[in-house]
Amino acid sequence: MNDQREFWNERFSREGYFYGTTPNLYLASHIDFLPPRQTVLFLGEGEGRNAVYAVERGHTVTALDAAEIGLAKTAMLAQSRGFEISLIHTDLEFWYPTQNYDAIMCSFLHLIEPLRSEVFAKSIEHLTSGGVLVGEFFSIYQLPKKTGGPKDLNLLYTADQLLAIITTLPCEILELCEIDTELYEGTGHNGHASVVRLKVQKR
Numbered sequence: 001m002n003d004q005r006e007f008w009n010e011r012f013s014r015e016g017y018f019y020g021t022t023p024n025l026y027l028a029s030h031i032d033f034l035p036p037r038q039t040v041l042f043l044g045e046g047e048g049r050n051a052v053y054a055v056e057r058g059h060t061v062t063a064l065d066a067a068e069i070g071l072a073k074t075a076m077l078a079q080s081r082g083f084e085i086s087l088i089h090t091d092l093e094f095w096y097p098t099q100n101y102d103a104i105m106c107s108f109l110h111l112i113e114p115l116r117s118e119v120f121a122k123s124i125e126h127l128t129s130g131g132v133l134v135g136e137f138f139s140i141y142q143l144p145k146k147t148g149g150p151k152d153l154n155l156l157y158t159a160d161q162l163l164a165i166i167t168t169l170p171c172e173i174l175e176l177c178e179i180d181t182e183l184y185e186g187t188g189h190n191g192h193a194s195v196v197r198l199k200v201q202k203r
């Protein structure tokens with residue numbers, strides 16, 4: 001817990017919003033097409049840009065993160081726009097969900113194994129029937145690039161690794177791809193990037 005918490009708290013204690021206040025475009029494109037008034041959980045949500053976008057669109061939103069400074073900024077951003085977001089302060093290693101969600105989403109949540117597989121399994125388990133899990137992550141091809149992301153190969157993703165995890169779970173894959181894209185997200189992600197995108201639906 002302490003490693004992630006300290007690292008991200010230090011980053012989020014700087015002035016401004018490290019990844020900006022506009023949502024990740026892949027997540028936003030799915031938030032835009034959710035049915036009305038869904039329960040949506042954002043994992044590793046940091047300073048809240050995706051969560052705030054979702055709450056502004058009428059959803060009941062929860063943001064989870066190990067870094068309490070990120071969560072405090074999530075709450076501030078939501079309040080500044082007249083909304084409230086539920087917060088869960090925990091490392092995912094100690095996440096024991098107490099409800100199911102219509103959608104669970106994450107952008108750039110980079111976990112090592114076996115935590116990665118455990119979190120995907122727990123997420124699918126805690127989706128309502130027909131609920132969706134949507135995520136965008138840096139792929140291993142991001143490693144040499146200087147446009148953001150972890151510098152530890154173990155934290156990066158491939159579509160094949162995700163496929164191996166997801167095929168063990170009770171869900172259908174709606175999208176799974178490795179793609180190059182342009183990211184303009186605050187000062188944290190800037191320029192040409194290699195990502196993995198995933199959307200699955202619980203059976």
Ligand SMILES: C[S@@+](CC[C@H](N)C(=O)[O-])C[C@H]1O[C@@H](n2cnc3c(N)ncnc32)[C@H](O)[C@@H]1O
Nearest residue numbers: 004008019044045046065066067091092107108
């Ligand atoms: C690259 S940042 C992305 C933040 C946000 N999703 C965004 O795109 O703006 C990764 C986030 O995941 C959180 N995180 C990483 N590992 C975590 C863990 N094991 N448990 C909870 N949060 C974690 C960090 O605290 C950080 O806020």
